[in-house]
Amino acid sequence: MPRITPLSGNRAGLLGRLMNAAARWREGRDFTPLQIVAHSPPMLLPYVQMSAFSQGRTLLSPQVRALAMHLAAHLNGCAWCMDYGEHLGTRAGVPAQKLSNVHAYAADPAFSPADRAALAFAEEMTMVGGRVTDETFAELRRHFSEREVVELTLAVAAENFFNRMNAALGVEEQGFCALPGSRAPAGAADGA
Structure with a gap:
């Protein structure tokens, strides 16, 4: 059980709902880490942008x-x-x-x-x-x-x-x- 309550629905805010909708579309479920970061709405976009380092197009295999x-x-x-x-x-x-x-x-x-x-x-x-x-x-x-x-x-x-x-x-x-x-x-x- 996470130490911080994951936010969903209206409690996650508009950006949190949009990002988890994208996660559901891509992977079939909400991402608990995104639901936790939703406690700090200004940090959601930078948090998601970090994934470009791990999933973006690269020359590296x-x-x-x-x-x-x-x-x-x-x-x-x-x-x-x-x-x-x-x-x-x-x-x-x-x-x-x-x-x-x-x-x-x-x-x-x-x-x-x-x-x-x-x-x-x-x-x-x-x-x-x-x-x-x-x-x-x-x-x-x-x-x-x-x-x-x-x-x-x-x-x-x-x-x-x-x-x-x-x-x-x-x-x-x-x-x-x-x-x-x-x-x-x-x-x-x-x-x-």
Whole structure:
């Protein structure tokens, strides 16, 4: 149960109702995080615009972006983001097994060298302080252009924003996706 009451109907205000109508049209249901942000109407539009970092058109592969964001959600222990991230990842064509094993990317042969570089970057970026080593960055640059690195950085930063907000406010998963073994490994929330 969220720590803040989700607002719906007239209580959500006009912009909140419009944004959740768009969510229902796109995904078949209201988004609990949007219903919570509706408590602060001036923040609704900037909040939704943050999703452009995670779902907008980019030169960066949507599969790589989805994997990196999903790893951040795992590391931060955000149930809502893991749930919705699995949904978006499968929609982007990421195999369910890769989504389920994203936390083991370094040892899993299903992940390409480019996947591993992006995921190592996302992992370091997600840790407290967000410091990325020169070695990790150099490996990332072997696989991605400057534009792709910027797009990956924005996507992971946005994911961390959503993760931290949802976890702090107790936003739970909404059942967008039900992949086996997709929940955060024990202690994952302690890493961020």
